[in-house]
Amino acid sequence: MVEKANIPTARRISPAWIGRAGVAALTALCILARADAAPGTPAAAPTTVAGFSYVKSLSGIDEYRLDSNGLTVLLVPDHSAPVVTFQVTYQVGSRNEVTGTTGATHILEHMMFKGSEGFNDPKGNSVKQYLERVGGQFNASTSFDRTNYFATVGRESLEGYIAIEADRMRHLWLHEADRQSEMTVVRNEYERGKNDPDNVLMEEVTSAAFVALPYHHPIIGWKSDIEHVPIGKLRDFYDTFYWPNNATVTVIGDIEPAATLSLIKKYYGVYPHSPAPIPAIYTEEPAQSGERRVIVRRPGELGTVIIAHKVPNGRDADQPALDMMDAILSSGKNARLYRALVDQGMALNAGAGTDLHRDLSLHTVYAVLAPGATHDQVEKALMAEIYKIASDGVTPAEVARVKQQYIAADAYKRDGTAAIAGEINEWIAVGDWTLYVTFPQQVQKVTPADVQRVAKQYFKQDQSTTGWFIPVLPTAEKGS
Amino acid sequence: MIRHYVLTALIAVGSAVAVTAAAANALVNSHREQVAGIDLITYHTDVKDVVVILGSLPAGDAMAESGNIAIPTLTGMMLDRGTKTLDKFAIAEQLDNVGAEISFSVGTQSVEIRAKCLKKDLPLVLGLIAADLRTAALQPQEFNKAKQQFIGALEASAQNTEARAHEAFGRAVFPQGHPNRPHTVSEYETAAKAASIDELKAFYAKYYGPAHLSLVVVGDVSASENQAEVAKDFAGWSGGQDFIRPATPAVLTAAHEVSVPLADKPSVSVIIGQPTGLRYKDPDALALRVGTAILGRGFTGRLMGVVRDKEGLTYNIDAAVADDSIVDGSWDISASFAPALLAKGLASTRRELDKWWKDGITDQELATRKQGLVGGYLVGLSTTGGLASTLLTDVQRGYDVSWLDDYPKAVNALTRDQVNSSIKNHLNPSVMVTVEAGSVPAAAHQP
Numbered sequence: 001m002v003e004k005a006n007i008p009t010a011r012r013i014s015p016a017w018i019g020r021a022g023v024a025a026l027t028a029l030c031i032l033a034r035a036d037a038a039p040g041t042p043a044a045a046p047t048t049v050a051g052f053s054y055v056k057s058l059s060g061i062d063e064y065r066l067d068s069n070g071l072t073v074l075l076v077p078d079h080s081a082p083v084v085t086f087q088v089t090y091q092v093g094s095r096n097e098v099t100g101t102t103g104a105t106h107i108l109e110h111m112m113f114k115g116s117e118g119f120n121d122p123k124g125n126s127v128k129q130y131l132e133r134v135g136g137q138f139n140a141s142t143s144f145d146r147t148n149y150f151a152t153v154g155r156e157s158l159e160g161y162i163a164i165e166a167d168r169m170r171h172l173w174l175h176e177a178d179r180q181s182e183m184t185v186v187r188n189e190y191e192r193g194k195n196d197p198d199n200v201l202m203e204e205v206t207s208a209a210f211v212a213l214p215y216h217h218p219i220i221g222w223k224s225d226i227e228h229v230p231i232g233k234l235r236d237f238y239d240t241f242y243w244p245n246n247a248t249v250t251v252i253g254d255i256e257p258a259a260t261l262s263l264i265k266k267y268y269g270v271y272p273h274s275p276a277p278i279p280a281i282y283t284e285e286p287a288q289s290g291e292r293r294v295i296v297r298r299p300g301e302l303g304t305v306i307i308a309h310k311v312p313n314g315r316d317a318d319q320p321a322l323d324m325m326d327a328i329l330s331s332g333k334n335a336r337l338y339r340a341l342v343d344q345g346m347a348l349n350a351g352a353g354t355d356l357h358r359d360l361s362l363h364t365v366y367a368v369l370a371p372g373a374t375h376d377q378v379e380k381a382l383m384a385e386i387y388k389i390a391s392d393g394v395t396p397a398e399v400a401r402v403k404q405q406y407i408a409a410d411a412y413k414r415d416g417t418a419a420i421a422g423e424i425n426e427w428i429a430v431g432d433w434t435l436y437v438t439f440p441q442q443v444q445k446v447t448p449a450d451v452q453r454v455a456k457q458y459f460k461q462d463q464s465t466t467g468w469f470i471p472v473l474p475t476a477e478k479g480s
Numbered sequence: 481m482i483r484h485y486v487l488t489a490l491i492a493v494g495s496a497v498a499v500t501a502a503a504a505n506a507l508v509n510s511h512r513e514q515v516a517g518i519d520l521i522t523y524h525t526d527v528k529d530v531v532v533i534l535g536s537l538p539a540g541d542a543m544a545e546s547g548n549i550a551i552p553t554l555t556g557m558m559l560d561r562g563t564k565t566l567d568k569f570a571i572a573e574q575l576d577n578v579g580a581e582i583s584f585s586v587g588t589q590s591v592e593i594r595a596k597c598l599k600k601d602l603p604l605v606l607g608l609i610a611a612d613l614r615t616a617a618l619q620p621q622e623f624n625k626a627k628q629q630f631i632g633a634l635e636a637s638a639q640n641t642e643a644r645a646h647e648a649f650g651r652a653v654f655p656q657g658h659p660n661r662p663h664t665v666s667e668y669e670t671a672a673k674a675a676s677i678d679e680l681k682a683f684y685a686k687y688y689g690p691a692h693l694s695l696v697v698v699g700d701v702s703a704s705e706n707q708a709e710v711a712k713d714f715a716g717w718s719g720g721q722d723f724i725r726p727a728t729p730a731v732l733t734a735a736h737e738v739s740v741p742l743a744d745k746p747s748v749s750v751i752i753g754q755p756t757g758l759r760y761k762d763p764d765a766l767a768l769r770v771g772t773a774i775l776g777r778g779f780t781g782r783l784m785g786v787v788r789d790k791e792g793l794t795y796n797i798d799a800a801v802a803d804d805s806i807v808d809g810s811w812d813i814s815a816s817f818a819p820a821l822l823a824k825g826l827a828s829t830r831r832e833l834d835k836w837w838k839d840g841i842t843d844q845e846l847a848t849r850k851q852g853l854v855g856g857y858l859v860g861l862s863t864t865g866g867l868a869s870t871l872l873t874d875v876q877r878g879y880d881v882s883w884l885d886d887y888p889k890a891v892n893a894l895t896r897d898q899v900n901s902s903i904k905n906h907l908n909p910s911v912m913v914t915v916e917a918g919s920v921p922a923a924a925h926q927p
Binding site: 080081082083113128129132133134135136137152153154157180181182183184185186187188189190191192194195196197298299300301302331332333334339342343345348368370371401404405406407408409411412414415416417 | 526527528529530560568569571572573575576577578579580596597598625628629631632633635636638639640641699742743744745746747778779780788789790791792793794795796816817818821848851852853854855856857858859860862863864865866918
């Protein structure tokens with residue numbers, strides 16, 4: 001059970017962040033060679049199962065809707081290995097929480113492993129007992145905009161997992177005794193995150209950047225809410241959001257489409273559509289009227305600088321150009337931030353990336369200070385590289401290089417069903433799974449002028465939120 | 481092919497017929513040859529266009545022996561910073577232009593090589609790996625940058641509770657001179673500041689060579705073409721040293737506690753354990769691993785089931801056997817606890833440990849765990865990276881590629897008596913070390 005609150009830009013990608021390097025590669029899938037229907041041509045359904053409506057296909061991904069309850073199903077047949085990844089993504093994240101229930105999405109994710117009516121520890125068939133018995137690789141995660149549950153299993157174990165996953169969609173045990181024991185588990189997860197000052201800094205920068213949108217509060221929640229949220233509130237949350245019409249099932253791997261749809265219908269078809277509409281978020285972020293600053297002082301050794309800017313939602317047409325800019329800034333030893341900061345001895349590492357959101361996204365550039373460097377020096381150097389792109393642009397060679405990296409990454413992504421599921425999941429979260437296919441295609445169309453335009457448009461100083469981690473060294477504790 | 485092999489074994493775990501078929505497939509799809517003095521393993525899979533390269537060369541931290549302990553890591557850091565003919569930016573440009581990746585990392589005994597590329601770029605990537613290893617430029621200016629970055633990374637790790645706990649544990653269970661005994665952050669930092677380029681050049685000359693280098697190439701690759709490419713790129717290279725294998729395994733005689741105080745840490749990292757005296761390939765080692773999995777692997781391990789699920793004392797607790805591929809290794813339970821719950825967490829953990837050690841495991845637990853271990857192993861082989869990693873680890877442990885197929889058979893053959901005997905014979909909770917790193921309250925130090 002993973003909570004992804006404290007890692008910046010940890011949504012659809014794991015791009016440049018502390019300790020990580022490399023391109024923020026998000027690539028096209030193109031798993032199958034099958035051609036999609038020409039625009040305007042009604043496509044034939046790849047398979048037909050009574051009760052399902054065929055919606056569309058794109059690069060080997062077929063979308064269906066279960067007519068009786070609105071469940072969305074994505075099928076990605078791939079017979080290169082006899083394994084299957086099954087994933088259910090709920091469109092609920094910390095974005096749907098309010099004061100007093102912050103962290104509820106994540107606690108509920110934990111409670112989903114405490115048993116359901118049909119599958120639980122006393123029966124010896126709980127989700128963890130089943131999946132560990134069959135050697136499944138499984139987990140769950142919560143983010144700002146979604147919650148997902150997933151497992152990779154041998155194909156013969158798929159039906160058993162679907163049955164469990166479907167049962168806990170509507171028949172979850174939510175016992176107060178389980179909440180009490182799980183609360184301290186979640187609190188320790190929170191505490192582990194607080195051990196790392198850089199995580200604390202990123203939380204505080206995000207919190208300062210968003211004033212009204214619920215991205216303001218950490219995904220894991222405020223500690224007092226984690227400790228005190230009543231079981232009744234968790235039940236309300238579950239009964240509001242855990243419905244088939246708020247979920248997408250993705251199945252990737254060694255599957256036969258008609259048989260797989262039949263299994264999904266067998267186990268999920270028993271549920272109705274949610275009795276009430278899924279609540280919409282109508283809050284909008286007010287305009288930022290000046291630069292914001294955050295300082296975190298904690299015991300530590302090296303400082304960190306993070307500079308954040310709000311950028312459009314994850315579906316916006318400017319995101320491919322922003323992604324290109326980030327790769328030029330932070331992908332490999334030829335990246336501009338490496339040359340300007342790391343190679344010059346100012347930073348241990350440096351990077352850039354965007355945490356894509358369903359509403360406004362958050363772009364960050366960061367650097368971990370090398371010994372002897374100052375925060376002010378590093379902050380100026382980071383922004384100088386962005387301003388340089390805004391004033392002078394990028395070269396055609398830089399753009400071409402990143403495009404080649406996307407093409408290679410496209411091939412790498414075919415190697416493993418779980419990785420594909422993880423990326424589709426993040427595009428579902430921002431509101432359009434087809435971006436999994438079309439986003440890399442859009443990157444291939446990005447021009448140097450596009451990159452310069454977005455650098456000019458979004459990276460104004462009065463729209464920034466800058467965070468410094470300033471280490472306070474307890475000298476008596478150093479070494480051992 | 482491996483894909484079919486996985487299918488067969490998944491369907492019929494425990495079936496002698498299925499496993500026999502699997503062994504035949506592993507041998508058919510893998511090619512292991514000595515090429516230019518290198519142990520080269522090529523494994524073709526059905527993945528399209530993708531090739532993963534992993535390797536290991538015995539030039540890790542332990543090889544510093546009585547010399548400067550920072551030199552092995554600094555040498556590894558210099559490998560991608562320029563060759564005799566290409567500077568680091570030219571190397572990076574060649575890789576970036578085709579979306580390929582090469583990285584090096586330095587471990588206890590070896591430099592690990594990791595690379596990924598498209599099939600068409602395999603000659604380029606193998607050529608660059610060879611150039612990095614054989615003709616590293618070792619320029620003073622880059623050396624000074626590497627030193628500064630190493631020192632910075634050490635300082636960054638100084639406040640990491642898990643890293644500090646592992647450092648303290650390793651020093652408590654392995655004696656001076658044992659390859660698995662780590663140095664402290666402070667020792668590394670002092671050594672890095674004093675390191676000279678001449679020391680680095682001498683280390684590079686002594687340890688970098690093909691004699692004990694293993695390369696594993698997996699994916700959309702032809703064995704004959706790969707062998708020809710490696711033969712060309714590494715022709716004429718010589719030298720290299722073997723791993724360090726101490727004659728006497730580590731032994732603990734008395735329990736003790738080690739506290740690593742770190743301020744303002746809301747979660748304490750805890751390790752309880754001891755040396756095992758066993759290498760992975762030793763007769764009892766697999767039984768101990770399976771028994772350990774029953775205690776502390778996954779959500780259904782006893783520790784997670786009780787200390788986390790029932791008692792809510794921790795987010796994470798597990799047990800594992802570690803660092804035993806080449807030399808005798810260690811056994812440990814790792815966990816995290818809030819300072820206020822530390823004493824309670826330690827008591828619960830020790831209670832479960834004692835129960836497991838005294839009463840052993842049940843037949844039902846063994847049967848279930850066997851199925852899960854074999855199933856998970858096979859799912860893990862379904863990616864190129866997973867398969868390559870398993871193959872490299874297998875050869876480091878001294879197995880042939882056939883172990884890929886033999887592992888499930890070996891697990892399935894274990895009996896409850898073998899597992900319980902191994903636990904009793906090689907572990908003893910009464911002599912285990914307990915390490916606590918973080919903001920440890922005084923009350924938690926009660927035995």
